Amino acid sequence: MTVSSIVTPYFVIIVIMSTSIQKFETAAGRRIYSLPVQAFPPLRANVYLISDGEQRILVDCGSGMEPSNQDLLHGLEQIGPTFGEPITLADIDQIILTHGHIDHFGGLPFVRQFTDAPVGIHILDVRVISHHEERVIIAARHLENYLIEAGISDQYRASLMQMYTFAKTYYRSTPIDFLLTEDEPVNGNIQVYHVPGHCPGMVCLQVDDILLTADHILSKTTPHQAPERITHNMGLEHYLASLQKIERLEGIRLGLGGHERPMEDVRGRIQVIRQSHQERLSKVLDICRQPKSIADISKELFGTVSSYHVLLAIEEAGAHVEYLYQRGELLADNIEAIEKHETPVIRYRRS
Ligand SMILES: [Zn+2]
Numbered sequence: 606m607t608v609s610s611i612v613t614p615y616f617v618i619i620v621i622m623s624t625s626i627q628k629f630e631t632a633a634g635r636r637i638y639s640l641p642v643q644a645f646p647p648l649r650a651n652v653y654l655i656s657d658g659e660q661r662i663l664v665d666c667g668s669g670m671e672p673s674n675q676d677l678l679h680g681l682e683q684i685g686p687t688f689g690e691p692i693t694l695a696d697i698d699q700i701i702l703t704h705g706h707i708d709h710f711g712g713l714p715f716v717r718q719f720t721d722a723p724v725g726i727h728i729l730d731v732r733v734i735s736h737h738e739e740r741v742i743i744a745a746r747h748l749e750n751y752l753i754e755a756g757i758s759d760q761y762r763a764s765l766m767q768m769y770t771f772a773k774t775y776y777r778s779t780p781i782d783f784l785l786t787e788d789e790p791v792n793g794n795i796q797v798y799h800v801p802g803h804c805p806g807m808v809c810l811q812v813d814d815i816l817l818t819a820d821h822i823l824s825k826t827t828p829h830q831a832p833e834r835i836t837h838n839m840g841l842e843h844y845l846a847s848l849q850k851i852e853r854l855e856g857i858r859l860g861l862g863g864h865e866r867p868m869e870d871v872r873g874r875i876q877v878i879r880q881s882h883q884e885r886l887s888k889v890l891d892i893c894r895q896p897k898s899i900a901d902i903s904k905e906l907f908g909t910v911s912s913y914h915v916l917l918a919i920e921e922a923g924a925h926v927e928y929l930y931q932r933g934e935l936l937a938d939n940i941e942a943i944e945k946h947e948t949p950v951i952r953y954r955r956s
């Protein structure tokens with residue numbers, strides 16, 4: 606296993622180059638196999654397979670890019686020889702998607718070539734999967750308006766929008782068969798927790814004493830945040846409440862994330878993530894002693910970043926600005942211009 610880190614100013618992505626599958630066993634003897642896939646270079650994602658010997662549940666499908674699909678097939682092939690439990694995609698009884706991000710659901714059409722197993726996701730992410738084309742157009746419109754308001758120049762905005770829509774155009778809509786809800790454990794024995802914030806329909810799944818944390822809690826990275834202004838049920842307010850929800854759970858021995866490594870201390874990890882958001886909120890307040898646009902704030906927080914990271918940095922900064930604005934700790938400074946102009950840039954200052 607090789608570990609390399611890509612340091613960006615706003616978060617650190619630890620890329621765990623594991624080519625090997627891992628097996629985890631719950632207190633009740635259920636097996637969870639971790640299958641690492643190359644989602645988008647250099648981002649690796651973890652697909653999981655839960656088995657009690659009778660029911661086999663695939664959790665997430667990778668990105669759908671060729672290396673991701675091949676890693677998934679290869680990982681499944683290894684389970685038999687390595688752990689003595691042969692499983693193919695044709696043996697899968699159910700498919701669960703933890704959330705509507707393409708590094709986790711993009712491989713669904715590929716997986717569906719091998720199995721008719723029903724597909725489940727939380728209702729707030731259904732349309733991302735089943736009405737993808739419509740959703741991309743609406744989401745792109747929201748994002749573009751947001752970037753204008755954030756103070757991104759026309760030329761730069763065009764290239765960011767191109768980047769945003771590129772990765773989303775190769776997936777084709779796939780129907781959803783059932784909904785994940787907290788009231789109804791999957792199979793009667795996998796508890797679902799709805800944890801909006803990083804994504805509207807994000808869920809964690811409790812299998813006995815192991816919690817699949819998806820992208821809600823990761824072992825190294827502070828999961829990316831975007832403002833609710835772009836997509837409802839995202840944003841820091843929801844995210845922090847969702848962290849608290851998981852922090853209250855009893856009897857979790859191990860956390861397995863949608864990326865990176867297993868977490869032996871999920872509560873400890875939650876505290877570190879929460880602290881990093883508190884520090885970032887303080888920095889934003891500090892920066893806004895003078896009126897600043899979100900583009901300015903992003904630059905001051907994260908310095909110069911390139912390609913897709915620019916978009917991530919602007920969303921991340923915006924999520925923190927939004928949280929402070931919701932609490933009246935930031936105010937719009939250029940209120941006259943906002944009132945008169947059709948597409949104003951908002952400048953924030955401390956109240
Ligand atoms: Zn995600």
Ligand SMILES: [Zn+2]
Pocket residue numbers: 650706708709820863864
């Ligand atoms: Zn992810």
